Amino acid sequence: MYFQVDNNKKEETKHVTNRLPIAIYHRFLIKERHDEITLHWHEELQFISVFSGTLLYNVEGKEFQLRQSESILINSSKIHGAIPKTELVEYICIDFSPFFINEEIYRLNIEKYSNEPSFSYAFLNLNTQHLAILNILRKNLKEINFLAVYELLISSLNDLDKYQHPLQKTEEALMYQLLDYVHQHFHQPITVEEISQVIPISKKKCTNLFNSYTHLSPINYLIDYRLNQAKKMLLSTQLNVTEICFSIGFNNVSYFITQFKNKYSFTPFQFRKKCSQ
Numbered sequence: 001m002y003f004q005v006d007n008n009k010k011e012e013t014k015h016v017t018n019r020l021p022i023a024i025y026h027r028f029l030i031k032e033r034h035d036e037i038t039l040h041w042h043e044e045l046q047f048i049s050v051f052s053g054t055l056l057y058n059v060e061g062k063e064f065q066l067r068q069s070e071s072i073l074i075n076s077s078k079i080h081g082a083i084p085k086t087e088l089v090e091y092i093c094i095d096f097s098p099f100f101i102n103e104e105i106y107r108l109n110i111e112k113y114s115n116e117p118s119f120s121y122a123f124l125n126l127n128t129q130h131l132a133i134l135n136i137l138r139k140n141l142k143e144i145n146f147l148a149v150y151e152l153l154i155s156s157l158n159d160l161d162k163y164q165h166p167l168q169k170t171e172e173a174l175m176y177q178l179l180d181y182v183h184q185h186f187h188q189p190i191t192v193e194e195i196s197q198v199i200p201i202s203k204k205k206c207t208n209l210f211n212s213y214t215h216l217s218p219i220n221y222l223i224d225y226r227l228n229q230a231k232k233m234l235l236s237t238q239l240n241v242t243e244i245c246f247s248i249g250f251n252n253v254s255y256f257i258t259q260f261k262n263k264y265s266f267t268p269f270q271f272r273k274k275c276s277q
Contacts, residue, residue: 021097022149026141029055029084029091033275034264038228039081039179039214044095045114046074047156049126049134053089055082060120060172061213066091069131071124073156076114078121079175079213092137096153113160117172124156174199175213178206182218186225187249192218226250227263234272241268 021044029035039058048055049071057066059080066072066082074080076098098114099106106114113119126134133148181198182190195218196206210218226248233244242253250256260268 020146021100022146022153023095024137024141024144024149025093025095026138027091027093029053029082029089031084031087031089034231034271035084036228037080037082039079041077041079041176042095043076044097045076046080047094047096047124047153048072048074049092051090051092051134051138053087053091054085055089055091056085057082058214061175061215062120063215071126071156072121073124073160074121075116075119079172079179080121092134094149094153100153101150110157113157119160122160124159126152130155171209171212174201175209178209178218182222182225186222186229187247189249189251190222222249223259224263227260230256230260230268231264231271234268235275244268 023044029037048066050066050068052068054068055066057064057072057080059074060078065085098110101110130152133145133152136148137144177198178195181195192203192206196203199206201209207217210216210221214221216224229248230244233239233248237244239247241257245253245256250259257267260266260271264271266274
């Protein structure tokens with residue numbers, strides 16, 4: 001699954017349905033195809049509920065599994081992404097503006113949560129009525145009862161006193177800058193020294209931040225990001241493997257093919273052939 005992001009890894013999708021500040025997506029992720037929700041962020045809050053399968057989620061560097069019938073709420077402007085843990089994952093995603101009711105309700109009841117640096121995400125306890133709303137959405141997104149959807153979202157927000165997983169806002173801001181640099185310059189030779197000097201911070205601090213948020217070293221994250229770009233290009237362009245290799249920052253085709261196979265279990269050529277069928 002792919003979507004447009006800008007150079008800061010902010011998702012560019014307009015989360016609007018019928019001119020309401022809300023958007024609902026019913027989606028499937030296939031593990032064999034190496035589908036993933038790449039790390040990104042957006043100003044909207046996000047409600048996710050899994051119908052079947054299991055997602056491995058990463059929110060601000062915290063990894064956890066989201067299983068069948070489980071739901072979470074992710075706060076505004078938090079870096080998040082996910083990969084399917086099982087062969088097939090079916091889930092629903094509702095992105096909604098913090099102002100989805102109106103500015104006064106936001107100021108009185110929502111702002112304290114959306115601006116709280118320690119609130120990244122929260123697991124939700126849905127009742128039978130909420131699950132029924134989700135099942136109706138699962139069957140039909142063409143005729144949406146937005147009163148029911150609003151009821152679901154308002155109930156989820158009322159559950160936020162139970163949030164946990166504190167993170168330092170200053171570190172979060174630093175990580176945005178580091179990721180931004182990698183995402184803008186991945187096609188160029190990059191060292192840990194260069195990444196750390198964006199702020200600047202020490203190489204050790206830079207490495208610790210990447211390990212905390214992405215569970216990868218800066219260079220391994222760079223390689224992983226390049227491979228993800230290669231996968232997209234194999235499916236969306238006619239460029240050959242050598243052209244893709246050099247366009248994403250690798251300077252050795254054999255090394256690129258080896259790294260690609262280590263990550264996706266196929267060579268680039270095999271992956272293109274298999275996933276283009």
